[in-house]
Amino acid sequence: MKKVLSLLLTLAMVATFAGCGNAQESAPAAAPTEEAAPAAEEAAPAEEAAPAEEAAPAEEAAAESYAPVTLNIAYMPNYGSLWSVLTAKEKGYFDEVGITVQMVEFADGPTIIAAMESGSIDIGYIGQGAHKLCINGQASIFALSHISNGDALIGGPGITKVEDLAGKKVAYSSGSSSEDILVNSLNSVGMSMDDIEAVDMDASAIVTAMLSGGVDACATWSPNSLKILEEMSDATKLTDNMSFSDTTISLASWIVMPSYAEANRDVLVRFAKALFKAMDYAADDHYDEVSEYVAAQVAQDYDSVYAQRGDADWLTGKEVSEGAADGTVEKYYEIQKQGFVDAGAVEVDPVPAVADYVMLDVMIEAGQ
Secondary structure: OOHHHHHHHHHOOOOOOOOOOOOOOOOOOOOOOOOOOOOOOEOOOHHHOOOOOOOOHHHHHHHOOOOOEEEEEEEOOOHHHHOOHHHHHHOOHHHHOOEEEEEEEOOOHHHHHHHHHHOOOOEEEEOOOOHHHHHOOOOEEEEEEEEEOOEEEEEOOOOOOHHHHOOOEEEEOOOOHHHHHHHHHHHHOOOOHHHOEEEEOOHHHHHHHHHHOOOOEEEEEOOHHHHHHHHOOOOEEEEEHHHHOOOOOOEEEEEEOHHHHHHOHHHHHHHHHHHHHHHHHHOOOOHHHHHHHHHHHHOOOHHHHHHHHHOEEOOOHHHHHHHHHHOHHHHHHHHHHHHHHHOOOOOOOOOOOHHHOEOHHHHHHHOO
């Protein structure tokens, strides 16, 4: 286990958590950046489908044991969202379990969940903020991706500490990790959203607003945060996820609709198995190769993508599967849930147990 895992295990025993203020009213969910493919349908039995290329006998026999399935996968255009899923695709790990993926780009987690509810997306990736929707019963988590440090609160000229935000215009994206880092930062100095002029906008619009001087500060995630800090020499990073590591944890996960999870558990195990194999590979100092995959997918330059490699603790599949078995992963989600409870973001009563919305059994089986 990496050092951060030991730290977070200690944090799991913390009895109290920092309180968080209530968020502002959310704007309507933004549309995906490209039209989602039609809902996936399970294909014919594996023995009737010809393999794309000649496989070794052992690999071919393994592949034939799975019924082929095509899945529409929702992602966000950054390294954290794509590091494992693109590795699984490019290295052929999805092929090994009979899965074909169709990648569809979205701006944020709440929009992804909305698309999943409509049936156009089968599996999606979410950052920290959208996890509150899982706790509230809107989606089920079946795989932990990584522990993030990609969110940041950034002040423009003359703003060097959180207290300087009083009365200032601050851009953020409601329902996302952007809102979480903003609320946590304000509460850390005894402030709330009522003390600022909060401007709810799409993630991509935040960059433009910040660079043009349309807002005084912003809360966003990588690569947007990296771009702003690179292009604004007079900007200051006020806080990031690690600023609150003593009371909370920022997780990224793979999710599905509860109804899909109930009907397609075997598909989720197969997907997670390929994903975990990719995580083992990508976390083993293959950042350059993975950055090439991501840069090609999101049409960004390689250097900008490679700069995002420091945005998280990139867990291996082995760490996630073993952590799901020994209670570590459940403790991560328990810490996260308590943070949302303290923030007043959990709307259901009683508050569900982690096991009610996190499929720990899928993570365990996928690692076997």
